Amino acid sequence: MSSKGxxxxxxxxxxxxxxxxxxxxGALVRHLLLDLESPEEVNKQLDRMGQNIGVRLVxxxxxxxxxxxxxxxxxAVKTIxxxxxxxxxxxxxxxxxxxxxxxxxxxxxxxxxxxxxxxEKLEPxxxxxxLCGVIRGALEQVSMKVxxxxxxxxxxxxxxxxxxxxxxxxxxEEYPFADD
Amino acid sequence: xxxxGSVLPSLVDRHILTSKTRxxxxxxxxxxxxxxxVQYSQTRxxxxxxxxxxxxxxxxxxxxxxxxxxxHREKAGKRENRILGILSFLHTNVWKNLFxxxxxxxxxGTSADDEYMISDHDLLVNRYISVPRDMGHLNCGAxxxxxxxxxxxxxxxPARVTAHxxxxxxxxxxxxxxxxxxxxxxxxxxEKLGS
Numbered sequence: 001m002s003s004k005g006x007x008x009x010x011x012x013x014x015x016x017x018x019x020x021x022x023x024x025x026g027a028l029v030r031h032l033l034l035d036l037e038s039p040e041e042v043n044k045q046l047d048r049m050g051q052n053i054g055v056r057l058v059x060x061x062x063x064x065x066x067x068x069x070x071x072x073x074x075x076a077v078k079t080i081x082x083x084x085x086x087x088x089x090x091x092x093x094x095x096x097x098x099x100x101x102x103x104x105x106x107x108x109x110x111x112x113x114x115x116x117x118x119x120e121k122l123e124p125x126x127x128x129x130x131l132c133g134v135i136r137g138a139l140e141q142v143s144m145k146v147x148x149x150x151x152x153x154x155x156x157x158x159x160x161x162x163x164x165x166x167x168x169x170x171x172x173e174e175y176p177f178a179d180d
Numbered sequence: 181x182x183x184x185g186s187v188l189p190s191l192v193d194r195h196i197l198t199s200k201t202r203x204x205x206x207x208x209x210x211x212x213x214x215x216x217x218v219q220y221s222q223t224r225x226x227x228x229x230x231x232x233x234x235x236x237x238x239x240x241x242x243x244x245x246x247x248x249x250x251x252h253r254e255k256a257g258k259r260e261n262r263i264l265g266i267l268s269f270l271h272t273n274v275w276k277n278l279f280x281x282x283x284x285x286x287x288x289g290t291s292a293d294d295e296y297m298i299s300d301h302d303l304l305v306n307r308y309i310s311v312p313r314d315m316g317h318l319n320c321g322a323x324x325x326x327x328x329x330x331x332x333x334x335x336x337x338p339a340r341v342t343a344h345x346x347x348x349x350x351x352x353x354x355x356x357x358x359x360x361x362x363x364x365x366x367x368x369x370x371e372k373l374g375s
Contacts, residue, residue: 015204016304019249020242020278021213027241028217031234035224049220053212060208088209111205115245130213 018090018111025112029127039125046126050133051140058138061087069142073167076144077103080135100167104151107161118155127155135165143171211308218309218320228318232343236326243330246274259335263296263362263370266335271298274331279304284355294362298328299346303356319343321356328358338363 032042061067065083070076081093089111097104112128126132132148139146145168152162221234250273251259260266271286279300289295303321311318321343329341339362345354 014207016207016210016280017277018205019246021205021210023242023245024210024217024238025213026245027238028213028220030241031238032220045220049216052219053216057208057212060212088206090205115249 015090018114022111022114025130026116029125033122033125039122043124043126043129046129047133047136050130050135051137052133053130054134054137054139055141057088057134058141061138073100073144073146074098074103076139076142077105077165080138081105084138102164102166105163105165107163110154110161113155113161116155123156126150126153128153128161131163135163140171145169145171207304210304214305214320214323215308217323228315231315231318232322235320235322236329236341239323239326239328240330240333243327243332244334245330246277246327247331247334250274250277261336262373263337263366266332266337267296267298267360270328270331274327275300278327289359292361294364294367296360296362297357298360299355299357300324301351301355302353306353306356317345319345319356321345321358324356325358328360332360332362337366339366 029042029046032045033039036042036045061084065087067079067083070079077095077098081095085091085093085107091111092108094106094108095103096106110128112131116127118125118127128150132150135148136146147166147168149164149166150162151164152158152160154161217238218231218235221231221238225231225234250269251257254273255269260269267286271283275281275283275298283298283300285297285299287297287299289297303324305320305323309320311320325341325343329339332339332341339360341361342359344357344359346357347354
């Protein structure tokens with residue numbers, strides 16, 4: 001109980017093999033498909049799990065990087081693309097078509113989908129839905145309500161992986177009104 | 181540049197031959213994902229051993245695929261057919277690929293002929309997990325045990341694999357020991373093959 005020092009030795013930059021991550025994610029998706037009734041349910045569950053991750057991941061992210069407060073959607077999106085993806089997934093992401101409220105983000109390489117092939121009957125499954133939840137959950141913690149959708153997916157035959165993000169509103173921190 | 185209908189060779193095949201670990205992911209990504217898996221599993225089970233079973237099942241899937249991948253990459257497609265061979269493959273190749281280092285020790289059980297142990301002082305999956313008191317004997321190393329079981333089973337060495345925490349002197353945290361108990365036919369076969 002006394003020595004807590006060892007925990008601190010895991011530095012910000014520690015990396016692990018992406019294959020463990022990829023295969024573990026794949027195993028999770030498989031188990032969700034077995035546990036839940038429909039691919040749509042799996043999408044929802046993945047999104048929910050992603051959100052839980054995002055909510056906690058943002059702390060980790062802010063603690064380990066020198067990111068200052070993002071003032072607006074544009075800045076937040078750039079931070080995610082430049083630092084966030086690099087730090088957690090080790091990949092580069094590029095923001096394209098950025099506007100005040102909407103943007104598209106292209107991931108050059110998505111480790112989640114390595115070794116994956118979607119059978120035809122799983123067409124409705126959004127395999128990487130976890131990512132959407134993560135981004136949403138993380139941005140929610142910095143007062144931005146966003147909607148994230150996968151707009152292009154190599155698993156469905158597209159050339160690259162692309163996320164479509166849309167800002168819904170800035171959450172007012174002082175007066176948390178109940179949602180409609 | 182072949183004239184292929186689809187854009188890429190196939191997502192499935194693309195990375196199989198790259199032997200060096202490509203763009204590694206942050207340890208946080210895995211830790212968060214794993215903790216979600218644990219939490220999700222917890223909602224679907226009623227006791228600790230079921231939870232361990234569930235984690236092991238997830239690990240099993242990883243193990244099966246890891247064997248395919250590593251045998252192809254590092255063993256030129258040759259599979260092990262001896263107990264010692266497959267164990268050292270686990271201890272060295274599999275561990276290195278999954279956790280970035282070889283396991284701390286590989287021992288043969290002293291009490292029974294069919295038992296072997298792989299131990300790790302700082303197992304990645306246990307690093308970020310503190311077990312609540314009311315779930316005392318839970319060991320998330322069950323996930324790693326599942327991986328080992330998956331590798332062994334699909335390599336043709338059915339075994340019962342369990343994870344245990346072993347307190348050891350001089351260490352702040354207990355080490356994780358993965359106990360492997362081979363099925364009788366595996367031992368028999370190994371004896372037949374002789375030395």
